[in-house]
Amino acid sequence: MAGKWGNKGGRRVARGVTLVETMVTASLAAVIMGIAVPSMVAMQHRQAVAAETASFRQGVHRARSEALRRGETVTLCALAPESVPTGEPQCLESGRDWSTGWLVFIDRGNTGIREVDDPVLMVHLQRAAAGSVAATVKALTFHAQGFSSNAASHFRFVPPGAAPDSRGVPGSLLVCVNKPGRVRQTEADDCA
Numbered sequence: 371m372a373g374k375w376g377n378k379g380g381r382r383v384a385r386g387v388t389l390v391e392t393m394v395t396a397s398l399a400a401v402i403m404g405i406a407v408p409s410m411v412a413m414q415h416r417q418a419v420a421a422e423t424a425s426f427r428q429g430v431h432r433a434r435s436e437a438l439r440r441g442e443t444v445t446l447c448a449l450a451p452e453s454v455p456t457g458e459p460q461c462l463e464s465g466r467d468w469s470t471g472w473l474v475f476i477d478r479g480n481t482g483i484r485e486v487d488d489p490v491l492m493v494h495l496q497r498a499a500a501g502s503v504a505a506t507v508k509a510l511t512f513h514a515q516g517f518s519s520n521a522a523s524h525f526r527f528v529p530p531g532a533a534p535d536s537r538g539v540p541g542s543l544l545v546c547v548n549k550p551g552r553v554r555q556t557e558a559d560d561c562a
């Protein structure tokens with residue numbers, strides 16, 4: 371028998387693997403890992419972005435349904451990062467960065483900003499692996515009839531490493547909310 375097995379006096383003797391064979395195998399493994407690892411990371415980022423958009427859509431639906439059910443104004447707003455450690459969630463006062471997360475509350479003062487007597491209905495902290503979220507508004511307010519007091523708005527979810535307002539980023543998703551409160555998701559760069 372030829373190959374790695376020799377025949378010495380009727381017994382088989384193993385001759386081992388050569389250094390060249392080991393180097394070729396290691397090189398092939400490195401190439402395969404070099405291709406597979408970035409693809410796996412991109413897939414994990416896409417899954418995290420998709421999970422966050424699903425959570426956000428649920429938050430919008432919850433805010434609208436609570437406004438209808440309670441007959442009160444309900445607001446969904448960007449979560450202020452500095453309020454997270456305090457245990458008293460507050461809305462982001464300026465800007466349109468929803469990357470920390472969001473909160474849903476009964477907006478008794480109709481201000482779009484949570485005040486002391488406004489009960490919190492839901493708080494969502496965004497996962498770090500999900501990247502960032504940039505929006506056209508800092509809050510969505512739904513009145514008792516279920517309509518938004520805001521014009522149509524959109525929320526761009528982009529994977530980690532991309533600028534929040536980037537367009538055409540692979541793995542990013544756009545969530546569009548119209549004035550009646552209808553929510554849809556798209557991979558396109560605009561809601562049209």
